[in-house]
Amino acid sequence: MAKKVLVPPMKSQGIKTKLVPWIESLVPEDFSGRWIEPFMGTGVVAFNIAPRKALMCDTNPHIINFYSAIQSGEITPDIARKFLEKEGAILLEKGDEHYYHIRDRFNEEHAPLDFLFVNRAGFNGMIRFNRKGGFNIPFCKKPNRFAKAYVTKIVNQISTISQILGTKDFDFKCQSFEETINEAKAGDIIYCDPPYIDRHVDYFNSWDEEHEIGLFDSLSESACDFILSTWHHNDFRKNEYIESHWSKFNILTREHFYHVGGSEKNRNPIVEAIVTTIDTKEYKYKEPETQEQLTLLEPTLHYGRA
Structure with missing residues (x-):
């Protein structure tokens, strides 16, 4: 059966609507901690996973x-x-x-x-x-x-x-991502979807090497598991921070097409990456063969884990 994905009322460039099943597949079935997002954006991931408890943060008030x-x-x-x-x-x-x-x-x-x-x-x-x-x-x-x-x-x-x-x-x-990550405790899961380094300017604040390394340090020191969305490479270049920093963790990749940019020539596919501390040996996500197999849910309610 196709995965039904809730679409939130707020839109944003880089929204993870079509990547929700991929991200959700990493969350343990018995997860009972608090879901924490330092970069909540539209909230699409948390609203689909629908954990019992969540801390949703952003620097965009x-x-x-x-x-x-x-x-x-x-x-x-x-x-x-x-x-x-x-x-x-x-x-x-x-x-x-x-x-x-x-x-x-x-x-x-x-x-x-x-x-x-x-x-x-x-x-x-x-x-x-x-x-x-x-x-x-x-x-x-x-x-x-x-x-x-x-x-x-x-x-x-x-x-x-x-x-x-x-x-x-x-x-x-x-609040800042540092403040949010500091609130995490063992048993929680932190999901991070920061602005993609060297790709696009953030919708509210800038994002540069200092922020990327600061995020790496904060997540590395955290007491709980994390899942990070970032980019791996495209046809022209690669994300240098994958090798220099994030490669110490588990990394999964898949191709994704973002409809971002004023003209079609600026809308190119990239290889998306998930960086995580969660054990990926039991990872069993099956990619939809067609976009039609991924259903975007509009009028009715879909709950994730209770």
């Missing part, structure tokens, strides 16, 4: 605020539908003028629903901020962006996340 608002009930499916229908109707009438109005309002007030709006109406579903912390993605040039079916899709995604957060113990924090 707007992502933390958005999911915290769903958890607290500030954002409900009904509230989100009414907001998107209202602002979507104005967008259809005024076009990019209204998009930039909402973007300016978000940059001033930081409302979670405005963040959802600019995320879903911005170019290529990207999250990017300038050095002053302002969201700066241009309009996607689709005034009819929030058609009824699209709004329903987003609302269903919010409903699914709301159900998960209502039954699980998820803690959201805006």
Whole structure:
């Protein structure tokens, strides 16, 4: 049976939606500790694994605020539908003028629903901020962006996340990866999806050699297992940090295609890598033969491990 993968309401470049089954296959069936993500991004991995306890962190406060608002009930499916229908109707009438109005309002007030709006109406579903912390993605040039079916899709995604957060113990924090990793205890699993070194600038903060080595040191000293997503190589070059640092751990690879970039010529396949302390001898993940075998779940709820 095809793996059903929950799609979160927040979009981002480099989202791991199609890599979730690969990552989840490494999690022991009897895992009962806390799932910890120092770079939660859209939250797609944790929301699919759905552990009993999770610590979800990011240095981007707007992502933390958005999911915290769903958890607290500030954002409900009904509230989100009414907001998107209202602002979507104005967008259809005024076009990019209204998009930039909402973007300016978000940059001033930081409302979670405005963040959802600019995320879903911005170019290529990207999250990017300038050095002053302002969201700066241009309009996607689709005034009819929030058609009824699209709004329903987003609302269903919010409903699914709301159900998960209502039954699980998820803690959201805006803090550095060092602080997050320091909270880990034996029996926990840390999943890291940092910005890919030498590949793309992070959506909120920069990422360089100092950060990469700092992450390596923090994970090496941690008392629990970790799973790290990174890149191994592409047709033009390789990730030098695999050999210089991460090769001391278990490494798995597979090819993946990212739809990132303004034109197709900038969207190239790379060989993705998982670096982990988990024993891979019992690793039994079978790659789907076709994309159709990987089902992206939209309207209904999928729980991972209880």
